[in-house]
């Protein structure tokens with residue numbers, strides 16, 4: 001079983017991924033953020049580092065999908081924090097549309113993505129955490145990563161627009177949309193329970 005959690009920056013993916021992995025006793029696959037050699041530079045100068053960062057994320061995410069495949073073949077359950085689909089359909093697409101990545105770099109990136117995606121298996125469940133801008137901003141501030149302090153509201157809004165468009169056309173498998181605007185699964189166990197019930201219901205038809 002493979003559940004992938006998707007959503008904008010600060011939506012609560014990592015927090016939920018850890019909680020679900022603990023609940024189901026499954027392995028968790030998180031993003032390569034702390035050791036990412038481009039992320040800080042990217043936030044300082046997006047046009048300069050957009051292509052480098054996208055190639056880095058694409059490769060690290062692809063390697064992750066191959067490790068997930070191996071675990072799944074061994075009958076293990078996996079929770080994944082963010083997917084390779086988001087790199088291309090959300091982040092790279094947004095950078096290109098915002099003129100922060102050149103046409104030449106974007107086409108080069110897309111060709112690479114197309115070569116890789118044929119070897120990627122979609123998750124059994126895609127769990128989209130939908131959050132409005134105030135919630136995202138509040139949680140990005142709460143997390144307080146220094147390089148994210150200057151993220152523009154416009155950037156988050158554009159990403160949210162891309163998420164909504166992508167989710168509305170997602171056809172690779174089961175999809176569960178959870179509105180997290182009024183959920184606090186950090187403080188309230190009932191809120192986590194509600195999400196787990198919805199996952200069980202979508203995946204296994206329980207409840």
Ligand SMILES: Nc1ncnc2c1ncn2[C@@H]1O[C@H](COP(=O)(O)OP(=O)(O)O)[C@@H](O)[C@H]1O
Pocket residue numbers: 007008009010011012013014015016139140142143180183184185186187
């Ligand atoms: N539903 C929630 N309610 C309250 N706080 C949350 C919730 N989800 C996440 N947080 C907090 O918001 C911050 C960002 O969450 P995180 O899981 O790192 O988001 P993401 O991985 O989507 O970027 C963390 O400090 C986390 O504890």
Ligand SMILES: Nc1ncnc2c1ncn2[C@H]1C[C@H](O)[C@@H](COP(=O)(O)O)O1
Pocket residue numbers: 007008009010011013014031033039053054057082086087088091092148
């Ligand atoms: N593909 C990406 N392009 C640009 N930025 C990205 C990409 N994937 C992740 N990120 C950024 C967004 C955040 O600053 C960190 C971690 O993501 P988070 O949603 O907080 O888990 O990396």
